[in-house]
Amino acid sequence: MTARYETQGPVAVITLDNPPVNGLGHATRLALTQGLDRANADPAVRAIVLTGAGKAFSGGADIREFGKPAALAEPNLLSVILACEHSAKPIVAAMHSVVMGGGLELAMGCHYRIAAPGCAVALPEVKLGLIPGAGGTQRLPRVLGVEAALNMIVQGDPVKSELLAQLPGQKLFDRIADSAESLLPQALALALEVADVRPLPLVRHLPCKHPSGDAYFQFARNMVKAVARNLPAPIKCVDAVEIATRSAFEEGMLREREMFINLMWTPQSRALRHLFAAERAASKIADVPDDTPKRTIAQVAMIGAGTMGGGIAMNFLNAGIPVKLLEMKQEALERGLATIRKNYEAQVKKGKLKPEKYQERMALLSTTLSYADIAQADLVIEAVFEEMGVKEKVFRELDRVCKPGAILASNTSTLDLNAIAAYTGRPQDVIGMHFFSPANVMKLLEVVRGQHTGKDVLATVMALSKKIKKTAVVSGVCDGFIGNRMIEQYARQAGFLLDEGCTPAQVDKAIEAFGFAMGPFRMGDLAGNDIGWAIRKRRYQEQPDLRYSASADRLCELGRFGQKTGAGWYDYPAGQREPVVSAVVLEMLDKHRAALGVKTRKISNEEIVQRLVYSLVNEAAHLLEEGIAARASDIDMVYITGYGFPLWRGGPMLYADSVGLFNVVGAMKRFALNPLDDAAFWQPAPLLARLVAEGKTFNNT
Ligand SMILES: NC(=O)c1ccc[n+]([C@@H]2O[C@H](COP(=O)([O-])OP(=O)(O)OC[C@H]3O[C@@H](n4cnc5c(N)ncnc54)[C@H](O)[C@@H]3O)[C@@H](O)[C@H]2O)c1
Known part of the structure; x- marks a missing residue:
C-alpha cells in the first residue's frame, strides 16, 4: 500500500508511504484518493490530515514514471488536487523534510497547511526543462506573493520553511510546528479546530496581483534571458506567473498545462531529464549490488x-x-x-x-x-x-x-x-x-x-x-579512460581542420556556438599545449600509424605553450586571459599548409561541429563495445560534468540519438572520403553500425 489510512478520534490521517520520497506515482495517487473517499464517507470523521511517512512529505512526481503513460493515468496529479479541493471535510497538509514539485502543488490544493521547521520547499521542475504542471505557477504566487514565488519557480532551488514563513502576508503555512516530533499532534489539533469552519478556504480564491506588473515582468524577463540562454523553460516560468496575475484561475491552469506539455517535447527538457536519470544510473554498477559492504573512510x-x-x-x-x-x-x-x-x-x-x-x-x-x-x-x-x-x-x-x-x-x-x-x-x-x-x-x-x-x-x-x-x-x-580517450580524437580532428584551412578562432567559435564552454584551442591554451605535445611524442613512438596534424608540434616548437607562457594558439598580451588572434600563429599555419601541399578550402561551421562531435561519438561507441564504459548515459555524464559539453544537449550520446544515428554514420562515411582526414578512424564503430542496422539508439530515454 503506498498510502496508509487510519483514524485518530474524529480525524482521518492519510500517510503517503512510497519510499524513498513518497513520489506521487499512480498507485500512490490512487491510494490517496481512496483515502479521501473513505474519510468523506465516514460520518465519524470530521477532518483529514495528509502527511508523508519517512524522509519526506512528498518529493513530487515519481521519477520511475517519467515520460511513461502511467504519469498521466487517472487519477493524475491535477485530478488528485481537485479531489482535495472538493473534499467536503477540511484537509490539513502536515509537511516535513521534503516538500517538492508535485508534493508542494498537492499541499497547496489542501485547505490548511502546517510545516515542521527545516522543511525543504521547492518547485524544481525548471531543472528538468519544465514548469510546474499541476497548478504550481498559479497557486504559489497566491500564497507567497508574485516576486517570491517567481524566484522560487525560476530557480528551482529548495528554500527552508522558516524563511518562507517570514515573508510578509504569506499564506503558504497556516502554522509552523514547534518541532518535527510535534508536527502530527499539532496538525491533528489544527484539524479539530477548523473541522466546522465553512466555507473551506481554497488557494485558488486568493487574489494574485502585482502593483507594477508591466515593469516587473519586463525586468524579470531580461534577468532570465541573460542567465538562461538556450533553455526555454525559465522564460515560460515568467510567462506562467504573469498569467496568474492577469487571468482568472481556471484560464491560468489551462495555459500552464499547455506550456508544460509543450516544454515536455523540447529537446532541452529531454536532455535535462536524461541527465537527471543518467546521474542516478551512473552510481549503479551491474555486479556490485547496493548492499555491498563498504569500508569506513575516516582519514x-x-x-x-x-x-x-x-x-x-x-x-x-x-x-x-x-x-x-x-x-x-x-x-x-x-x-x-x-x-x-x-x-x-x-x-x-x-x-x-x-x-x-x-x-x-x-x-x-x-x-x-x-x-x-x-x-x-x-x-x-x-x-x-x-x-x-x-x-x-x-x-x-x-x-x-x-x-x-x-x-x-x-x-x-x-x-x-x-x-x-x-x-x-x-x-x-x-x-x-x-x-x-x-x-x-x-x-x-x-x-x-x-x-x-x-x-x-x-x-x-x-x-x-x-x-x-x-x-x-x-x-x-585503458589509455585515457573514458573522457581523455575521446577528447584525443576530438583534438585530432581539430588539428586536421587547421591543416585544411580553418583558423583556431573559427574552430573555437563554431563549437562554442554549438554550446561548448570552450573550443579546443582556447582549451589547449588554458591547460598547456605542452601536455598534448608530450602525449603525441609518446604516440609517435608507440603508434607510428596514428596520424596527427603537426601544427600543434610546430606551435610548441615556438615555445607557445598557452596562457602560462603568454602565447599559445592565441596571444595573451601582458597577463590578459582573453585570447587575441595571433598573426604569428596564422603565419605558422600558412607555412605548415604550404609544406603539406594543401589547397585550402572554406569549411562550414556545420562541418566543424559534426567532425568534432562525431569523433567523440565514434570513439565512445568503441568504449561501450569494449566495456570500458558501462552505458551510453555514463559517457554523457562524463562530457557534461568534465568537458563543458552543453548541458541542454544532454551529452554527445543523447545528441547523436537526437540527430539520428543513421545521419551520424552517413556523415562519418563522407568524412572518410576526405584524403586529409583519417579514413580508418571514420569507419563506424561496430556497435554504432549495428545500432543503425537495427534502427536503435544509444539511450532508451
Ligand atoms: N594536472 C592535471 O590537469 C591532471 C588532471 C588529472 C590527473 N592528473 C594526474 O595527477 C597526477 C599529479 O599531477 P599534477 O598536475 O598535480 O602534478 P604536479 O607536478 O603539479 O604535482 C606533483 C607533486 O607530486 C610531488 N611528488 C613527486 N614525487 C613524489 C613522491 N615520490 N612522493 C611524494 N610526492 C611526490 C611533487 O613534489 C609535486 O608537488 C599525475 O598522475 C597526473 O597525470 C593531472
Whole structure:
C-alpha cells in the first residue's frame, strides 16, 4: 500500500508511504484518493490530515514514471488536487523534510497547511526543462506573493520553511510546528479546530496581483534571458506567473498545462531529464549490488601536494574528513599548503565561505614527509608525477606501510592502473580516482576499476564520491579512460581542420556556438599545449600509424605553450586571459599548409561541429563495445560534468540519438572520403553500425 489510512478520534490521517520520497506515482495517487473517499464517507470523521511517512512529505512526481503513460493515468496529479479541493471535510497538509514539485502543488490544493521547521520547499521542475504542471505557477504566487514565488519557480532551488514563513502576508503555512516530533499532534489539533469552519478556504480564491506588473515582468524577463540562454523553460516560468496575475484561475491552469506539455517535447527538457536519470544510473554498477559492504573512510592521506593533490585534499576537508599531505620536501609541502589557503581565502573574500568554516577545514589538514605517518589512513590517494617509475616507488612504499584494508588510489590520467596495482601485494585494494583540474571545482570523478579491484573497494569509493559532492562514473582500464580517450580524437580532428584551412578562432567559435564552454584551442591554451605535445611524442613512438596534424608540434616548437607562457594558439598580451588572434600563429599555419601541399578550402561551421562531435561519438561507441564504459548515459555524464559539453544537449550520446544515428554514420562515411582526414578512424564503430542496422539508439530515454 503506498498510502496508509487510519483514524485518530474524529480525524482521518492519510500517510503517503512510497519510499524513498513518497513520489506521487499512480498507485500512490490512487491510494490517496481512496483515502479521501473513505474519510468523506465516514460520518465519524470530521477532518483529514495528509502527511508523508519517512524522509519526506512528498518529493513530487515519481521519477520511475517519467515520460511513461502511467504519469498521466487517472487519477493524475491535477485530478488528485481537485479531489482535495472538493473534499467536503477540511484537509490539513502536515509537511516535513521534503516538500517538492508535485508534493508542494498537492499541499497547496489542501485547505490548511502546517510545516515542521527545516522543511525543504521547492518547485524544481525548471531543472528538468519544465514548469510546474499541476497548478504550481498559479497557486504559489497566491500564497507567497508574485516576486517570491517567481524566484522560487525560476530557480528551482529548495528554500527552508522558516524563511518562507517570514515573508510578509504569506499564506503558504497556516502554522509552523514547534518541532518535527510535534508536527502530527499539532496538525491533528489544527484539524479539530477548523473541522466546522465553512466555507473551506481554497488557494485558488486568493487574489494574485502585482502593483507594477508591466515593469516587473519586463525586468524579470531580461534577468532570465541573460542567465538562461538556450533553455526555454525559465522564460515560460515568467510567462506562467504573469498569467496568474492577469487571468482568472481556471484560464491560468489551462495555459500552464499547455506550456508544460509543450516544454515536455523540447529537446532541452529531454536532455535535462536524461541527465537527471543518467546521474542516478551512473552510481549503479551491474555486479556490485547496493548492499555491498563498504569500508569506513575516516582519514585520508594525499601523496603529492601539487596542482592536483591540493585540490583533491580540499574536497575531503570540505566534507569534514581529515587529510594528511605527504611530500618529498618541506618546500613542496609549503607550496601545496599555500595554494590551499589561497583558494579558501578567495572563497572567504567572495563571501562564499565563513571564516570559521575556513579555520575548521584547515584544522583538519596536516602534513608530513614520512610514510610512517600515514600508516593508519583509510584511503591514500596518489597524485605524484605522471611517470611509472615514480608511481612504482610510491605504491611499493604504500604496500609496505599502509594498514591492511586501506584503499590505495591513483589519480593517474594515462598510466596502466593494473600495472600500478601489481606493484603491491594487494591489488584488490587498488583503484583509480581520476579527478579533473581544478579538482576542488570540477564535478567529475572517473573511478577506474582495475582488473582486481575489490567490489567493496569500488562500492566504498562510489559512496565516498557522493560525500565529496562529485559525479562519479566508472571506467575500465585503458589509455585515457573514458573522457581523455575521446577528447584525443576530438583534438585530432581539430588539428586536421587547421591543416585544411580553418583558423583556431573559427574552430573555437563554431563549437562554442554549438554550446561548448570552450573550443579546443582556447582549451589547449588554458591547460598547456605542452601536455598534448608530450602525449603525441609518446604516440609517435608507440603508434607510428596514428596520424596527427603537426601544427600543434610546430606551435610548441615556438615555445607557445598557452596562457602560462603568454602565447599559445592565441596571444595573451601582458597577463590578459582573453585570447587575441595571433598573426604569428596564422603565419605558422600558412607555412605548415604550404609544406603539406594543401589547397585550402572554406569549411562550414556545420562541418566543424559534426567532425568534432562525431569523433567523440565514434570513439565512445568503441568504449561501450569494449566495456570500458558501462552505458551510453555514463559517457554523457562524463562530457557534461568534465568537458563543458552543453548541458541542454544532454551529452554527445543523447545528441547523436537526437540527430539520428543513421545521419551520424552517413556523415562519418563522407568524412572518410576526405584524403586529409583519417579514413580508418571514420569507419563506424561496430556497435554504432549495428545500432543503425537495427534502427536503435544509444539511450532508451
Ligand atoms: N594536472 C592535471 O590537469 C591532471 C588532471 C588529472 C590527473 N592528473 C594526474 O595527477 C597526477 C599529479 O599531477 P599534477 O598536475 O598535480 O602534478 P604536479 O607536478 O603539479 O604535482 C606533483 C607533486 O607530486 C610531488 N611528488 C613527486 N614525487 C613524489 C613522491 N615520490 N612522493 C611524494 N610526492 C611526490 C611533487 O613534489 C609535486 O608537488 C599525475 O598522475 C597526473 O597525470 C593531472
